[in-house]
Amino acid sequence: MSSVLDDMDSRPGSTTSLLRTVVGLYLRDAGGWMSAKDIVTLMEALGTSGTVARTALGRLRKKDVVLQEARDGVPGFTLTDGAAGMLARGDRRIYNPRSMSAQDPxxxxxxxxxxxxxxxxxxxxxxxxxxxxxxxxxxxxxxxxxxxxxxxxxxxxxxxxxxxxxxxxxAPLVGGTLQDAASKWWDLEAVATLHRDFIDEHSAAVPLQGAAAVEPDSGAFATYVQCIDRWRIIPYLDPGLPAAFLPADWPGAEGTRLFNRIVAAYAEPSAEFVRSTLGESAVVTVS
Missing domain, CATH: 3.30.70.240 (Alpha-Beta Plaits)
Incomplete structure (x- = not known):
């Protein structure tokens, strides 16, 4: 197996996972290269010390996610080809969660x-x-x-x-109910727990109706990165089954709505904070 895929096992919220999320969100849009100093600065905005951030960079390099590359004598990092493909697939999953209809094959x-x-x-x-x-x-x-x-x-x-x-x-023909079959084929309770944990941890981040726009500061950056970091494994493990396969209290739709609201509120302020941190030459777009 390609070692780059091992990074899916990084525990959400860990330094390595948060760094992978920062890389996935911003390194490509910063021209495909970012200085080690700027990466450490962004990780410090997440409450991570420089020493710990550099250790995590070493882990991502061993996993073939990033390559060391100096530009104009400045140490920095680029993505490996394998990581670029993985992140592109991840973008499709993260921002377009699956939702299967009863008629789909x-x-x-x-x-x-x-x-x-x-x-x-x-x-x-x-x-x-x-x-x-x-x-x-x-x-x-x-x-x-x-x-x-x-x-x-x-x-x-x-x-x-x-x-x-x-x-x-x-649709498969089963002896019992489709819900019973799905609960045997997938660990739906584990996936539901991921959704519920995400809802519990991030509901408070959504601005109240009529509130001022989110400021493009380190707080917005931290909120957005932590949201993406917690969310990004869910669209991989959640198969997006039709309603007939799911329990009545399935939390997937609520989790998806919350995620979309956080993206709408924080994606641009977070990107603006990164632009200001990297300098005027950086090109950081909103995913």
Whole structure:
């Protein structure tokens, strides 16, 4: 497995996870390069010391997320090609969470991998889980067909396409209810907990109706980065199932609405703070 994908395991709120979020939000739009000093300054706005921030930069470099590159004698970092692709996929997930309709097709992934390739089998299961696939049986996984392209990328990366058959199908026919089946195939309670934790932790950040616009300061930056950092794993693990597959009290729609309101209020003030921090030459746009 590409080591860059290991960063998905960084605990939200940890220094490494927050740094990855800062890199994902702003390094590309700052011309693809950022000085080490500016990165540390941004991390200090999140309450992280320079020493700890530099240690986290070392971790991201080992994970092949960033490369060290000096410009005009100034130490700095750029993204690796693999990280750039990963972040582009992440943008699509983060800002456009999946929502499957009852009429949309499904993708079934059937594989039989020999014991001699057990490490690849483990990585395949791990990566299918991380993109929101469910487990019907040990060698049979399910996901919305909209994820088929990502499944194909994973199979190609692991060299397992010849050992896998993909089926595109209509809604599965189950012996019990669709909700019971979905609760077995996915850990929906864990996903619901992620949504509820996000709602509990970030509801207070939404400005009251009629309140003044958010100021472009370090507080806006910290609020926005922490929001994205907490949210970004949810659209990966939440398959966006149709209502018939979900419990009545499913919190996904509420979490998505809250996320969108925070983006609307904080994305531009946060980007403006980053522009002011990096200097007039920086080009930072809003994702």
């Amino acid at each position: 499904w993708c079934l992934i059937s594989f039989s991998i020999p014991e001699t390739e057990r490490e690849k089998r483990h990585q395949l299961r791990r990566r299918l889980h991380w993109i929101g696939c469910g487990t019907v049986a040990a060698g049979l996984w399910i996901c919305p067909d909209s994820l088929r392209g990502e499944v194909e990328e994973i199979l190609a990366d692991l060299g397992l396409r010849d050992l896998t058959t993909i089926f595109v199908t209509e």
